Amino acid sequence: MENKRLYGMICYLQRQMHRENNCLFAEYGINPVQMYALTFVHIKTKEGKNVCQKDIEKHINLRASSVSTLLSGLEKNGLISRTQSVGDARTKFVKVTERGEYICIKNKLLMDKCDAVIQSALTEEEQENFKNLLNKIIAEIEKPEKEVKTDG
Numbered sequence: 305m306e307n308k309r310l311y312g313m314i315c316y317l318q319r320q321m322h323r324e325n326n327c328l329f330a331e332y333g334i335n336p337v338q339m340y341a342l343t344f345v346h347i348k349t350k351e352g353k354n355v356c357q358k359d360i361e362k363h364i365n366l367r368a369s370s371v372s373t374l375l376s377g378l379e380k381n382g383l384i385s386r387t388q389s390v391g392d393a394r395t396k397f398v399k400v401t402e403r404g405e406y407i408c409i410k411n412k413l414l415m416d417k418c419d420a421v422i423q424s425a426l427t428e429e430e431q432e433n434f435k436n437l438l439n440k441i442i443a444e445i446e447k448p449e450k451e452v453k454t455d456g
Contacts, residue, residue: 321418328414332407333381338374339411340364342383346400346408355398356389383407 322336329335334342344363348355361371375398378384383404389395400408426434 321421324417325411325414328407328410332383334378334383334407337364337366338378338383339407341371341374342378342400342404343408343411345384345398346405349399356395357398358395360398378404 325336325339329339341360341364344360345355348359357368357371357375360366360375361368364371366374375384375386379386381403382401385399385401386396387399389397423431
């Protein structure tokens, strides 16, 4: 089977779709991983859940030291606040500030705009097929390394 460089096409699509978001990140002095963490905290707190650093570590799959640095940057920029748990001084809960919530809302609007572009380019049936194909690729990528099929 001829290699059609699908990976290159996916990377190109990702770069194009993130170009506007990168402007948002730069405007507020944060990076994409910080935005991902901020959005996670925002969504979970909207669901009425307390979020601690461990939850963020698990969700974004980073070491405790990396998440601590990431959160310090968000806190320094006034996007989150951290408070100690009453029952366990080692546990700190993370909350999104008003400024952080504003950025999350702006990010959602940009994501909605990107979704609209994709949806306008594809029929309903194509969108469903595309989702199925993406899920198939994601499942293959998430397999333990020894299970992934290669042709060489």
